[in-house]
Amino acid sequence: MKKLVSLGELLMRLSCEDALRFSQVNNFKVAYGGSEANVLITAANFGLETEFLSVLPENDLGKSALNDLRNSNVGLNHIKFQGERLGLYFLEPGAINRPGKIIYDRQNSAFSKIDPEWFDWEEIFKDCNWFHWSGITPAISEKAAQVCLHAVETAKSKGIKVSGDLNYRGNLWQYEGANPKEIMSQLVDKTDVLLAGSYACSQFFDIKNIQNNSELSKALIQKFPALQRIAITNREEINASHHKWSADLFTESTLLSSTEYNIYPIVDRVGTGDSFMGALIYGLQHFKDQKALDFATAASCLKHSIVGDFNRVSKEEVFELIEGDGSGRIKR
Amino acid sequence: MKKLVSLGELLMRLSCEDALRFSQVNNFKVAYGGSEANVLITAANFGLETEFLSVLPENDLGKSALNDLRNSNVGLNHIKFQGERLGLYFLEPGAINRPGKIIYDRQNSAFSKIDPEWFDWEEIFKDCNWFHWSGITPAISEKAAQVCLHAVETAKSKGIKVSGDLNYRGNLWQYEGANPKEIMSQLVDKTDVLLAGSYACSQFFDIKNIQNNSELSKALIQKFPALQRIAITNREEINASHHKWSADLFTESTLLSSTEYNIYPIVDRVGTGDSFMGALIYGLQHFKDQKALDFATAASCLKHSIVGDFNRVSKEEVFELIEGDGSGRIKR
Amino acid sequence: MKKLVSLGELLMRLSCEDALRFSQVNNFKVAYGGSEANVLITAANFGLETEFLSVLPENDLGKSALNDLRNSNVGLNHIKFQGERLGLYFLEPGAINRPGKIIYDRQNSAFSKIDPEWFDWEEIFKDCNWFHWSGITPAISEKAAQVCLHAVETAKSKGIKVSGDLNYRGNLWQYEGANPKEIMSQLVDKTDVLLAGSYACSQFFDIKNIQNNSELSKALIQKFPALQRIAITNREEINASHHKWSADLFTESTLLSSTEYNIYPIVDRVGTGDSFMGALIYGLQHFKDQKALDFATAASCLKHSIVGDFNRVSKEEVFELIEGDGSGRIKR
Amino acid sequence: MKKLVSLGELLMRLSCEDALRFSQVNNFKVAYGGSEANVLITAANFGLETEFLSVLPENDLGKSALNDLRNSNVGLNHIKFQGERLGLYFLEPGAINRPGKIIYDRQNSAFSKIDPEWFDWEEIFKDCNWFHWSGITPAISEKAAQVCLHAVETAKSKGIKVSGDLNYRGNLWQYEGANPKEIMSQLVDKTDVLLAGSYACSQFFDIKNIQNNSELSKALIQKFPALQRIAITNREEINASHHKWSADLFTESTLLSSTEYNIYPIVDRVGTGDSFMGALIYGLQHFKDQKALDFATAASCLKHSIVGDFNRVSKEEVFELIEGDGSGRIKR
Amino acid sequence: MKKLVSLGELLMRLSCEDALRFSQVNNFKVAYGGSEANVLITAANFGLETEFLSVLPENDLGKSALNDLRNSNVGLNHIKFQGERLGLYFLEPGAINRPGKIIYDRQNSAFSKIDPEWFDWEEIFKDCNWFHWSGITPAISEKAAQVCLHAVETAKSKGIKVSGDLNYRGNLWQYEGANPKEIMSQLVDKTDVLLAGSYACSQFFDIKNIQNNSELSKALIQKFPALQRIAITNREEINASHHKWSADLFTESTLLSSTEYNIYPIVDRVGTGDSFMGALIYGLQHFKDQKALDFATAASCLKHSIVGDFNRVSKEEVFELIEGDGSGRIKR
Amino acid sequence: MKKLVSLGELLMRLSCEDALRFSQVNNFKVAYGGSEANVLITAANFGLETEFLSVLPENDLGKSALNDLRNSNVGLNHIKFQGERLGLYFLEPGAINRPGKIIYDRQNSAFSKIDPEWFDWEEIFKDCNWFHWSGITPAISEKAAQVCLHAVETAKSKGIKVSGDLNYRGNLWQYEGANPKEIMSQLVDKTDVLLAGSYACSQFFDIKNIQNNSELSKALIQKFPALQRIAITNREEINASHHKWSADLFTESTLLSSTEYNIYPIVDRVGTGDSFMGALIYGLQHFKDQKALDFATAASCLKHSIVGDFNRVSKEEVFELIEGDGSGRIKR
Numbered sequence A, B, C, D, E, F: 001m002k003k004l005v006s007l008g009e010l011l012m013r014l015s016c017e018d019a020l021r022f023s024q025v026n027n028f029k030v031a032y033g034g035s036e037a038n039v040l041i042t043a044a045n046f047g048l049e050t051e052f053l054s055v056l057p058e059n060d061l062g063k064s065a066l067n068d069l070r071n072s073n074v075g076l077n078h079i080k081f082q083g084e085r086l087g088l089y090f091l092e093p094g095a096i097n098r099p100g101k102i103i104y105d106r107q108n109s110a111f112s113k114i115d116p117e118w119f120d121w122e123e124i125f126k127d128c129n130w131f132h133w134s135g136i137t138p139a140i141s142e143k144a145a146q147v148c149l150h151a152v153e154t155a156k157s158k159g160i161k162v163s164g165d166l167n168y169r170g171n172l173w174q175y176e177g178a179n180p181k182e183i184m185s186q187l188v189d190k191t192d193v194l195l196a197g198s199y200a201c202s203q204f205f206d207i208k209n210i211q212n213n214s215e216l217s218k219a220l221i222q223k224f225p226a227l228q229r230i231a232i233t234n235r236e237e238i239n240a241s242h243h244k245w246s247a248d249l250f251t252e253s254t255l256l257s258s259t260e261y262n263i264y265p266i267v268d269r270v271g272t273g274d275s276f277m278g279a280l281i282y283g284l285q286h287f288k289d290q291k292a293l294d295f296a297t298a299a300s301c302l303k304h305s306i307v308g309d310f311n312r313v314s315k316e317e318v319f320e321l322i323e324g325d326g327s328g329r330i331k332r
């Protein structure tokens, strides 16, 4: 089986227990996350072979992060141990009308010093049929942007399918010389399947005054004619504990739409977009478009019930939800 | 006061903390459960004298299980310590659209080796006015089925009221020579008050193509004319955290119906049927039919707010809910 | 900046973990609370200078209570250490249709022995522009009632604004010679801003057969003509985990009304009235009436998401909710 | 089998987790204790029939305390529910050279209002062959002292064996008219088996300038000639985590001595004296004096390894330690 | 690099928190263990390539067990998923003079149904240079004994080095036809390196009246002349929290001895023998005999500080202890 | 009362629960520390007025750190909120022969950007009679070194007593142009009371081949003739859980020595040197030299029993230990 490869930073997540605020905690729960790792783990759960490219610091925290990934069955043969600090993020989950909060502490991380020379790209892409990137990587550092572009170009040149997630983060892109519009355009230009959102498109590509997902998709395809599929997730936030969730997939001038899920009370919403992307990649390899969209929407609906960034649901569990069993009845 | 007696297996329940999945836990919360013990504890909470007949292994786990039961005020003078292992079940509670999961590990338990000779039936039934059985016991082993039938026949012959709960479990009934249809028919034939469900009736008694609870009740009475009351609970599962709950009671050709409760966010749904049965037994001894039904429905509604298999609510708390105070206002 | 001063008892709160009942717990979570301290902490969070007058026992529990208050930025220069026991309350939070329960254990507390001679009132009121009292203090002991009245009279005589919260508690007022109607009338008579409720008004002032908040306000003003503002909160309890919440403010013959918030699943409802009062005091000093009301309602809506009695939200967070962002979207 | 009966107050114990100080805790661990209950539970563990006489408040805390006792197999048929508060004590365990601390909060407890009329003494002493009291009960209130004396006199008059534990507590004896010397002399005068200590003897009986346990025993017997056995425990406190422990038993002019145990690192030293007493009562009923002493010393040595006030070791475990297996080797 | 292969059962370990007894726990801590897995993980930590042969049930518990092993870097390409239950053991750690207790619940486990046909022995032994077995495997079931013997014979026939650990467990060997003496003799007969103990040798081989480790070694070699190395660990149990630990290695008629370590307060002693064996296998491949013995003794000394069955120390940490730094000084 | 002022970085400490290793944790316990804050809190506990100068980031983590300090009663009127990240350190406590480990993650912290212009030195030193610095501050960044030197020079010029702690940390001093020897000499040159160690003196001042504390003191005074007192602590590490601890004070050519404390089992050894320094500063202001030394040694002995970096013992508790009560007997 050919592999899904992705490149990205792995972060330690330190989150508040129960509904406590930062000012109240005496303990942080430890987990790991990162958009690209989330995508791979989701896909690996469903049975894809995967390989994660990343850089971790040469200390016990870097090793612990790797150990945690290991039990997710993701390929880890190209992790580079180099540098001094593991990127962190602190999470205060929201409740009712109180928003969640994330404090990033990832500057100067081991990953931000990444170098294209550290990876054997020939070997990496030998058994690969799909490469995935996210807009977080080029936002971290100039080096990270270079490696990301290098990977996308190399993959494309080898005829490997490329997917991307725009993932706009206003608080990144802080390195000297950061030029989000240029690098993001170069990346999307070589991308086949894109997870997009209207705010990200306005920030990166000046696509504005958009009325609906169909218009957004058409505007994107006009700008990046190589795009074959555009996926857009729709989240209606009733409060921090209750969302509605659905998604659209634009394909050859048609907009396919999924069921809308009514999701409450939310357990953990971090990583839901990534779980959609991982499931979509799996779905597009195994199903027709509508079923791939339904599979990805159901998988990411289920992610809202899982503690941590990573989705831990099986293919069978997703199928049951698609087939209409959202009752949550106990399986004995 | 005469006693309510029941016979059944006590299991250790090992459940995941918070919303974690089996693959994520580092701790299991320990509790105890078992359909018949749940029924007795519910009734004992309301003030009935009770006696539990069971077999526990001769080790610290068996003794700990007994200790835990002791603080529930259930009579424990006929517990037999014999055998090697305590039956277990592992519980992963569901969340949102993700179903809960139960893994049973109860084969070859101390209880499964139960023998009618181990109990002094004369002494047991001397001060007894009600015997309760559930369809789980005959499903465990041939010996357990024999003891269950023996107890029901002896009770019946002494003019003791008999109740039963069909409790169909497809993953039990695995012993050699298991014949669910025969033994269940023999048991229900000597039963006065039955808790039934349409799926169980189709499996055990080939009662099929049933439109509603009234039809189901009539079909049962046709088959088992000695039945005096048939109770049926109705659960609408909106998701794993949100159910609607009501019940019907068929009595002398009339179908009485309870209020429907809207229950969210669910704390623990395991044991809710048993808490209905225990409250119904109490209710039928103290109230008219409609009030008995209302009492049982309200008691089991409240069970959804209680951690563990056992219901821990008082008579007064049930009355307050029946009288319409479902506001959950703090009592100071 | 002039200070907000209040006088009241600080209690240790011992609450059950998760959804456990008193009969199930092996641990109590420790927090501190008390109506007047809750008001001050809310106001201090928003930036008011505050001073808390109280009595704590001379032992490690009294000192720990003080330490906990210290990190709330409330002025603590007039705390008196004298006496033997800290008042306690035990909290079993409700769930679904099961009400919460509070057991008070505060009799003979250090605070109940309070003496007006222990405080330097000149010094206390020197930099004060607002004094707040609640109906709990005069309900504790005769001495506490005397000190409360002394403080209100002194504040009033110095031209300091006075607010009060009726806070009716049927299980207090147990000391010999307790006369709630008399002392409460004396206190409200010197009060400018009152937080009232219809049940409290019927108990304290025989104001009965009231149809709505407007009528209640008018009846109060007729009885206590010095009142300038009357606030009334409206709580609709759908179940213990789901409330609707709004408030009205009566001012110069007009009844202003806030938005109604739909609040679920509730994290902790204790102290929400106090957080309304603290925010109203802040609001009336900084905004026009309608905005003050909106600010107080939004602040107390957010309190339902905070663990413990004390509100821990910032001015900015309240403004965001007022401006319509109740989506609970993560802030990165 | 005849019963061991005792009378005393049951307290809720709220203790700090791990090695935290009062000023650091966010949770208290909940347990129950009380000298006389500790004695009964120890003896019940070894197989004695027991009955506990006590008063608990009519609220959920009183009921929870009773539930906890229930799973200790102690007879609870004469517990009186009356009054308002459960006595409490707060425990900060010591560590290394830092002493443990206990803060009592037991004044005005339900037990302190105890009345001899509340108990049916004829019924209580009908099947009793041993009554045990401790010096804590007469120190609580005048009523408690009266009931204690009444119980001892009644037991004595019926030829029931009486044991007592001096248990001097300087911070009790605070009620008006408390006269420790008089009441304690009256109690010991009717006692057969006494657990004594030199400090308690100097406080209660002015027995001073004592060189050793033999002298102390002789002085006691001179004063109270009815005493048949005097037990004295010896604790050498190297630090808060490391003690040496042994005991002596004075019997018919001979001083028997036990092995000395070297105990570290201590898990919980509260209740060790009571576990000695409970084991001694059991031992004196089943063994010769030296073996009874050895049994009691070994049982109380093991108590240092048990969390909570109550000893939870079996007869077999004590015998193994007596027979020299203090290795702590795992039993499989 | 050639691999170390072993065959054995993986158990879920459910252990009491803190110093609680079975009768006190409300939670079990979850870990995994098994003598042969412990050996492989120890060796994998030091850098050996390893492969674990085992059978796990086809359910979420089996998969979770595998996930946990995955983050230990042990080869898992030959795990068979088949059968219904995961073997369990319950652990109550000891404290002071109170022994630890283990309750096994492993009968009828998935592993006990193991079949030699399920494994591709040619493939397994292709890159293997060392096979390790323990006396637990032949004690589980007749099938397990057959597979163990088959593996040892096949390895031996291919010139692969074979090690074994006698691991006598009196409570196993319960299957019909179990003949410990015969099968153990067959196994040791083909073993090069043996971890032995005097009690096991008396039970399995009737080697009795042995004065010291030298005599024991000589008696073993007389019986099994193919043995090249015999290792014996020496544990002096002062109490459950304080042991002394050393080891001897018999090699070509010489008895080498290690340093004795003074170990207190013990964190977790389960798996220490296995950590010795894993380190010895590593040591014998990399060092001379004395250094191999020192390495294994130091590694297993450190295991006493690690929570769980598995040793989690690095080669560097072992070297530091060998070089005399047992000070436990903080590394910054 | 005049104040003790100090300047330093406050770090968040994330430590492993129980005896778990970094690779095992699912939670980190949160606390705060920093050598200079530790010194101030110790002294504030004993009753000194204190003021802490520091820089914290403008986010919820910075505010939470400040809140935590607030309940330590340290003056916080000159804390500067500026910058982006809070310095962190991760702690894996050691056990038995396994050393503890600290991973620092403090580069580019808010504090490292500190600027002398941010502080009003006139105002700060107005009511100050003692300034304390530690060798950690000049090791953080060039700016931090400048501010530290500026503070020491200003204090000295105003006749304020100056103390310092060499606190050698090999893994700091990483900024460009770092010159430890030069800046440390400048600082000690203006210092009256120094906490020194032989390794630090060899690294900073090339003082080598020292036989004992007396020689070390004399060598220091030769180099820095203004030094009036030199304190040296002596730690003998038997293992990670058992240390011996004493200290010497060199004063006017005499070496005073303290008692040696035998400390086991250690709860938390981090911050013990700082607790010595804080107590010494208090002691030198209130007692003669020998008593000041005894006070500081006993206070820091007790610190080993306290969870977290900060010492939380009272003056009275230290006196009790000095007076010979190291028994750890429970105080009731």
Ligand SMILES: [Ca+2]
Binding pocket: A017, A026, A027
């Ligand atoms: Ca917590």
Ligand SMILES: [Ca+2]
Binding pocket: B017, B018
């Ligand atoms: Ca939890």
Ligand SMILES: [Ca+2]
Binding pocket: B026, F026
């Ligand atoms: Ca854990």
Ligand SMILES: [Ca+2]
Binding pocket: C017, C018
């Ligand atoms: Ca819990």
Ligand SMILES: [Ca+2]
Binding pocket: C017, C018
């Ligand atoms: Ca919890």
Ligand SMILES: [Ca+2]
Binding pocket: C026, E026
């Ligand atoms: Ca616990």
Ligand SMILES: [Ca+2]
Binding pocket: D017, D018
């Ligand atoms: Ca704990």
Ligand SMILES: [Ca+2]
Binding pocket: D017, D018
């Ligand atoms: Ca803790």
Ligand SMILES: [Ca+2]
Binding pocket: A024, A026, C029, D026
């Ligand atoms: Ca907490």
Ligand SMILES: [Ca+2]
Binding pocket: E017, E018, F018
């Ligand atoms: Ca623990």
Ligand SMILES: [Ca+2]
Binding pocket: F017, F018
């Ligand atoms: Ca813990």
Ligand SMILES: [Ca+2]
Binding pocket: A029, B017, F026
């Ligand atoms: Ca957790």
Ligand code: NI
Binding pocket: A017, A018, B018
């Ligand atoms: Ni939690």
Ligand code: NI
Binding pocket: A024, A025, A026, D026
């Ligand atoms: Ni806290």
Ligand code: NI
Binding pocket: B017, B018, C018
């Ligand atoms: Ni929880």
Ligand code: NI
Binding pocket: B024, B025, B026, F026
């Ligand atoms: Ni985990």
